Amino acid sequence: MAYYRQVGEVPPKRHIQFRDLEGRLYYEELMGEEGFSSDSALLYHRGVPSAIVASELWELPDQGTAPNHPLKPRHLRLHALQTGDCAVTGRRLVLGNADVRIAYAVTGTSASALYRNGTGDECVFVESGSGTVQTVFGSVDYRTGDYVVVPRATTHRWVPAEPSRLYAIESNSHIAPPKRYLSRYGQLLEHAPYSERDLYGPTSPLLVEGEDVEVLVKHRAGGRVVGTRMTYASHPFDVVGWDGCLYPYTFNVEDFMPITGKIHQPPPVHQVFEGHRFVVCNFLPRKVDYHPLSVPVPYYHSNVDSDEVMFYVGGDYEARKGSGIGLGSISLHPGGYAHGPQPSAIEASLGAERFDESAVMVDTFAPLDLGEAALEAEDPAYAWSWASDRAGRGAESQ
Known part of the structure; x- marks a missing residue:
């Protein structure tokens, strides 16, 4: 989303020294799309963002699919499904192809595992419920009718305030407003059915202490979606500030x-x-x-x-x-x-x-x-x- 934000502390110039009050250097991380050639954000960590101490298999829920053959229209009753109560590990795969997967989860009120999707952006529609999505960029609140758009490789977790029904659209690409809604510089145009005022991103850093922190990572290997459980030396939520045009946000259907x-x-x-x-x-x-x-x-x-x-x-x-x-x-x-x-x-x-x-x-x-x-x-x-x-x-x- 090419709409600039700054949250927390950042230095006056990119890629220069930035230290805390005790003189310790913050670690700068660029999250960028298309190999330095598209939207990006610069995040400033207290710890080294690449410091992992373990990497193990994470067995995903059943990702198998069957073709729609013989060809026919289908009616699927999602409310009849039993799912796990975690917004991440409780998802059940409904439909999918090489470009996108649609999954469904019904949560309890416990926080999900820390998670990031390395295959593409996620757009999760909140059928019902409310809560918070905590991310390396800070927190965004969600409510019924929200789309929660989470960029690829963003570490986050779902913290429901009440049981929530989540319809997860997991892409193998980036998800953005249609190009016809945007100016050549990325501003939403007058004929678009929503504007930047309707998008809600993080407003302050989220700082969490911790060591040996597990993060579930969904990624591709051998032509299929697989999972890895990575353990980080320090908590990923250690970003004191960031700026740029790549970040999670919510958009509610009432604003369309x-x-x-x-x-x-x-x-x-x-x-x-x-x-x-x-x-x-x-x-x-x-x-x-x-x-x-x-x-x-x-x-x-x-x-x-x-x-x-x-x-x-x-x-x-x-x-x-x-x-x-x-x-x-x-x-x-x-x-x-x-x-x-x-x-x-x-x-x-x-x-x-x-x-x-x-x-x-x-x-x-x-x-x-x-x-x-x-x-x-x-x-x-x-x-x-x-x-x-x-x-x-x-x-x-x-």
Whole structure:
């Protein structure tokens, strides 16, 4: 996020001596994207940030996937899943491909393990709950409806104030506002549905003492996602100050200003973030189309280049009435398959002036495979819901 911040103490120039009151030198660390050629931050540590004393295997939860074959739409009931109570180790893999993975966790009120994702940025949507994410940059508070964006390789931990439902979008790239929302220098433009005022980053350093501190690291090895448990000589939360344009932040859906039109608007107007070969959109309570002959629910469409994943988090989703989908549901509509509203929802929507619905959508440009959680949480009747009078025949043909 190319929006400059300074938190805590930093020296007047980069890469010069910076000492504490006793004359001890702080250790400068550059966190930078794209090999010194993109957004970065300079952090000033009390301890040596690379001083590890142990490195051991961390066995990740099941990361196996199965292809969506034979091809069909899927309905996954996430609220039916049992997860561990840790925001990190309790995650269960729902969907994934080589570009992005979607996982789900329901936390208790205990702090998670210290953790960083070395494969890419994370964008975690808070379905419900509140708490704090503590990071090397400082703390950010979270609440229901927040996206918590954590840059790649940021050591952090989740500290829930109450049980929280977390929908984790783990990328193999960076996650940022869409380029069309940004000026050539990175400022959010007037036509963007949110602005820098809506982004909340750390405001003060977080200093924690400690020795022999374990950090769980997710990274790639041998072409797959694996885990390592690193032990640091001193606590990673020892940064007295930092500045730059790379840091964690939160953005709440209440601060997204939906764009509406005279006729039905396509999903790109609802986009909030993008990564490499995927996008994140949110559909929120809004006024709908005002043409006298408008059809407010979406038209049938074939996303020939992408899979569409919709996570239903609030309200009453008009287009899916009669399908069995409710709060906590995911619909997966794969590329190569035409999808759209349930037939009864089209007539029912005519004349509507407002929709009260909230959903988070991830569109990917490579097919998504099914994680172990998807296979457990699937509603097998969903695929036949557009032809409900012939549901039995559809089920027999599986």
